[in-house]
Amino acid sequence: MPAFLRTFSAACIVAMSGMMLPAVSVSAAVFSPKTFTLDNGLQVVVIENHRAPIVMQMLWYRVGAADEEPGESGLAHFLEHLLFKGTKTVKPGEFSRTIARIGGRDNAFTSYDFTAYFQRVAAHELETIMRLEADRMQNLVLTDEVVLPERDVVLEERRSRTDNSPAAQLREQVRRALYLNHPYGRPVIGWMSEIQQLTTENALAFYRKHYAPNNAMLIIAGDTTLEKVRALAEKYYGPIPRRAVPERVRPKEPPHRAARRVVLENERVTLPAWSRTHLAPSYGADEKGTGYALEVLAQVLGGGSTSRLYRKLVIERGIASNAGAWYSGDGLDYGEFGIYASPKAGGDIDALEKAVLEELAAAIKEGFKPADIDRAKRLMSAQAIYARDGIRAGPNSIGQAFTQGQTITDVEEWPERISAVTPEQVMAAAKAVIKRESSVTSILLPEAAK
Amino acid sequence: MNIFRIVPNLIPGFVIAAVAVGILAPVKTLHAMDIRKVVSDKGIVAWFVPDTSVPLVAMSFAFRNAGSATDPDGKEGLAAMSSALLDEGAGELKSQAFQRALEEIAAQMSFSAGRDTFTGALRTLTAERAKAFDLLRLALNAPRFDDVPVKRIQSQMLASLRQQSKNPRKISGRLWSETVFPGHPYSKPSGGTEKTVATLTADDMKSFIRERFSRDRLIIGVVGDISEEELKQRLDSVFGDLPAQGPKFAIPEIKPAGGGKTLIVRKQIPQSIVVLGHAGLKRADPDWYVALLVTRIFGGGGLSSRLYAEIREKRGLAYSVYAYLSPMEHSALLAGGVATQNARTAESLSVIRAEWRKVAEQGITAKELEIAKTYMNGSFPLRLGSSRGIANMLVGIQISDLGMDYIKQRPSLIDSISLDDANRVAKRLYNADDLTVVIVGDPKGIDEKR
Numbered sequence: 001m002p003a004f005l006r007t008f009s010a011a012c013i014v015a016m017s018g019m020m021l022p023a024v025s026v027s028a029a030v031f032s033p034k035t036f037t038l039d040n041g042l043q044v045v046v047i048e049n050h051r052a053p054i055v056m057q058m059l060w061y062r063v064g065a066a067d068e069e070p071g072e073s074g075l076a077h078f079l080e081h082l083l084f085k086g087t088k089t090v091k092p093g094e095f096s097r098t099i100a101r102i103g104g105r106d107n108a109f110t111s112y113d114f115t116a117y118f119q120r121v122a123a124h125e126l127e128t129i130m131r132l133e134a135d136r137m138q139n140l141v142l143t144d145e146v147v148l149p150e151r152d153v154v155l156e157e158r159r160s161r162t163d164n165s166p167a168a169q170l171r172e173q174v175r176r177a178l179y180l181n182h183p184y185g186r187p188v189i190g191w192m193s194e195i196q197q198l199t200t201e202n203a204l205a206f207y208r209k210h211y212a213p214n215n216a217m218l219i220i221a222g223d224t225t226l227e228k229v230r231a232l233a234e235k236y237y238g239p240i241p242r243r244a245v246p247e248r249v250r251p252k253e254p255p256h257r258a259a260r261r262v263v264l265e266n267e268r269v270t271l272p273a274w275s276r277t278h279l280a281p282s283y284g285a286d287e288k289g290t291g292y293a294l295e296v297l298a299q300v301l302g303g304g305s306t307s308r309l310y311r312k313l314v315i316e317r318g319i320a321s322n323a324g325a326w327y328s329g330d331g332l333d334y335g336e337f338g339i340y341a342s343p344k345a346g347g348d349i350d351a352l353e354k355a356v357l358e359e360l361a362a363a364i365k366e367g368f369k370p371a372d373i374d375r376a377k378r379l380m381s382a383q384a385i386y387a388r389d390g391i392r393a394g395p396n397s398i399g400q401a402f403t404q405g406q407t408i409t410d411v412e413e414w415p416e417r418i419s420a421v422t423p424e425q426v427m428a429a430a431k432a433v434i435k436r437e438s439s440v441t442s443i444l445l446p447e448a449a450k
Numbered sequence: 451m452n453i454f455r456i457v458p459n460l461i462p463g464f465v466i467a468a469v470a471v472g473i474l475a476p477v478k479t480l481h482a483m484d485i486r487k488v489v490s491d492k493g494i495v496a497w498f499v500p501d502t503s504v505p506l507v508a509m510s511f512a513f514r515n516a517g518s519a520t521d522p523d524g525k526e527g528l529a530a531m532s533s534a535l536l537d538e539g540a541g542e543l544k545s546q547a548f549q550r551a552l553e554e555i556a557a558q559m560s561f562s563a564g565r566d567t568f569t570g571a572l573r574t575l576t577a578e579r580a581k582a583f584d585l586l587r588l589a590l591n592a593p594r595f596d597d598v599p600v601k602r603i604q605s606q607m608l609a610s611l612r613q614q615s616k617n618p619r620k621i622s623g624r625l626w627s628e629t630v631f632p633g634h635p636y637s638k639p640s641g642g643t644e645k646t647v648a649t650l651t652a653d654d655m656k657s658f659i660r661e662r663f664s665r666d667r668l669i670i671g672v673v674g675d676i677s678e679e680e681l682k683q684r685l686d687s688v689f690g691d692l693p694a695q696g697p698k699f700a701i702p703e704i705k706p707a708g709g710g711k712t713l714i715v716r717k718q719i720p721q722s723i724v725v726l727g728h729a730g731l732k733r734a735d736p737d738w739y740v741a742l743l744v745t746r747i748f749g750g751g752g753l754s755s756r757l758y759a760e761i762r763e764k765r766g767l768a769y770s771v772y773a774y775l776s777p778m779e780h781s782a783l784l785a786g787g788v789a790t791q792n793a794r795t796a797e798s799l800s801v802i803r804a805e806w807r808k809v810a811e812q813g814i815t816a817k818e819l820e821i822a823k824t825y826m827n828g829s830f831p832l833r834l835g836s837s838r839g840i841a842n843m844l845v846g847i848q849i850s851d852l853g854m855d856y857i858k859q860r861p862s863l864i865d866s867i868s869l870d871d872a873n874r875v876a877k878r879l880y881n882a883d884d885l886t887v888v889i890v891g892d893p894k895g896i897d898e899k900r
Contacts, residue, residue, distance in 0.1 A: 052835050103827060149765060304549070314602065375550065385506060
């Protein structure tokens with residue numbers, strides 16, 4: 001899939017330079033987006049939705065925490081904060097004050113493979129937000145005066161999210177243990193000691209290296225039209241020059257040969273928790289479509305209270321207070337498949353682990369009832385209709401696809417592909433991915449009596 | 451790409467702790483919204499907005515005088531536990547069968563116990579509406595409360611309570627409520643205590659719903675792809691057989707207490723959690739809108755309040771800082787919060803106190819007022835992007851008894867507020883000497899004041 005995406009962009013650059021591109025209508029399965037590409041390589045997507053007089057702009061950059069150099073963890077996220085600190089013509093803080101004045105909402109977020117910025121405003125304010133967002137794609141101005149207090153803010157953010165929470169600390173350690181070589185093992189927010197070292201120069205260098213129209217996707221959803229968006233995109237984003245951006249080639253994982261085990265004991269834990277996370281293929285990095293089968297597997301094995309693990313462990317055996325499974329398949333390079341459980345009050349964690357592994361082995365040996373798989377698939381396919389109830393899901397899904405090696409077609413066809421998954425594919429995916437040697441078992445415990 | 455699931459490992463850039471500044475803030479563009487009052491044969495009233503843009507139906511409803519504040523003494527947690535068990539078996543369908551039936555049609559049903567109201571929501575594909583409404587009918591009229599799911603939910607609630615007892619945010623919230631509402635039902639934890647939850651039984655829950663799910667308490671909002679005639683029939687089927695009236699639960703009015711206290715719960719965590727506030731204004735107060743504007747300027751959502759500028763932008767003291775109005779049925783609060791590393795918590799607190807004093811003594815500026823007005827009037831449509839958003843709004847308008855023309859009237863109520871009004875209300879509302887402060891952590895240089 002990444003190959004297809006690159007080919008598409010390149011074709012546009014060579015063949016269409018200087019011409020207005022025709023809008024390509026993609027399959028109408030879910031969001032029915034329309035798309036075109038500016039001369040400078042910025043791909044623009046429009047999702048019309050005239051239900052309420054509102055519009056949403058999302059700008060997705062193909063850069064995230066996994067694109068940082070070793071030793072500068074947290075830089076992608078730090079830069080995201082700093083994009084609110086002003087440009088040559090917009091004073092620090094003025095961006096958000098302008099959005100507030102027009103009654104809008106704005107925010108941003110960072111993950112391993114992307115950094116995304118968004119605003120939601122009344123439809124007639126679309127030009128304001130497109131002008132402002134385009135401006136900060138190339139005109140960011142940073143000084144120590146605004147950067148250093150913001151670094152303190154990020155340190156507080158880290159304390160809030162991670163350092164004040166034993167469960168979050170353990171999750172951070174699990175990632176470090178799961179990825180032997182790939183940067184997905186770092187925390188997106190960064191390690192404390194490395195955030196403290198980040199400078200204005202680091203941030204500006206990262207900005208110049210990665211923020212370019214040809215490394216981004218602009219998505220406009222809501223009460224507008226393709227023609228309006230095209231005119232505004234050409235006016236504000238069009239003049240921004242294309243720049244060379246680095247290829248996203250990250251270190252690969254070597255073969256995983258030893259199961260890992262991470263245990264955190266803390267006096268603030270009262271309810272022990274057990275989980276096992278396996279390295280898995282992601283949608284974007286797997287040509288064989290294993291992701292769809294893993295998605296169905298996660299649902300039927302551990303998605304909610306009718307799933308196999310919940311039924312067996314919580315309802316029938318009564319050994320767990322909660323149990324389930326999940327698949328995270330959106331990463332550009334790798335995905336993860338996880339299983340989790342918590343013991344009943346006063347229950348023993350070792351007995352719970354034994355029970356979970358027994359049920360998991362039994363499920364893989366016996367397979368699932370076709371009726372259970374059908375129900376799981378129907379439930380997931382129906383999400384496509386619910387996703388259209390509102391303007392956020394479309395830009396979110398398509399932006400993630402773009403930055404993580406998938407295409408708009410992949411998003412639009414997701415329900416169909418889920419529907420097409422067979423019980424055999426589910427079992428084959430389970431056997432391929434649920435392997436001890438490529439897993440990290442994590443255990444959260446109350447502090448042992450001393 | 452799973453279009454439904456939340457992105458894992460995502461670090462939102464600027465999430466300000468949920469700031470509930472009032473339920474509603476309408477705007478001029480919404481006159482066109484077609485709100486109808488539907489009355490069924492059995493007299494069930496619903497406000498309804500027809501919408502065929504997506505093939506689904508969303509319904510929100512609330513029972514007033516039925517929230518956790520009505521939990522009998524010694525049975526704290528009853529409303530919460532009842533809300534968790536309504537979809538765990540009803541009519542002939544036992545727990546697993548009921549859950550499967552919901553999954554078969556991909557319907558989404560939820561219940562929640564607030565302090566004053568007990569709320570529920572249903573979202574269904576239009577094609578499956580008959581089954582979905584029927585499942586809701588069963589859940590409200592004939593929940594089973596079988597022993598096995600009751601025991602399971604009870605043990606999950608107990609586990610969660612034990613966990614919360616070590617969670618700094620929960621600890622601060624509990625102590626704050628106990629301090630400002632001593633002896634009042636609002637001081638009691640809505641999820642109960644380990645002692646009370648352990649004693650709750652199926653009979654308690656049966657009497658809970660018998661006494662509280664009465665038609666005189668009921669408020670309903672519906673949006674979506676259904677005809678008015680059919681909606682009437684569905685309303686009768688779901689709600690028509692509930693008792694016309696139930697006993698009234700007397701909750702006394704209470705003025706928040708604790709003024710001037712500073713309470714510290716010592717915990718060895720890197721960041722102190724601070725909650726503070728004093729009396730606010732009730733929704734029906736003639737100064738409500740003025741207070742809403744002033745509080746928005748002072749510490750409201752978004753990235754542009756005074757607290758945000760002073761605490762976060764200028765000093766880097768916190769990731770999240772906020773203040774909000776919290777109107778209740780029988781009291782009202784103006785509350786705020788911040789989380790800062792222990793060494794600088796005193797500084798955060800003194801800056802917040804100084805700002806609190808400043809807004810009372812010096813008021814706000816004309817420019818701030820103007821911006822807050824355009825925000826309030828411009829932001830309203832953003833709530834109307836989804837069926838659920840509209841359905842919730844329909845319920846909110848009815849609960850606050852704002853009238854069907856409220857949306858039309860609201861902009862002029864906002865626009866007519868003068869700077870004198872704002873400064874008069876700022877002086878009336880903000881009283882730095884009256885602040886009750888609760889801190890959980892290891893803050894340096896702050897003394898307790900009991």
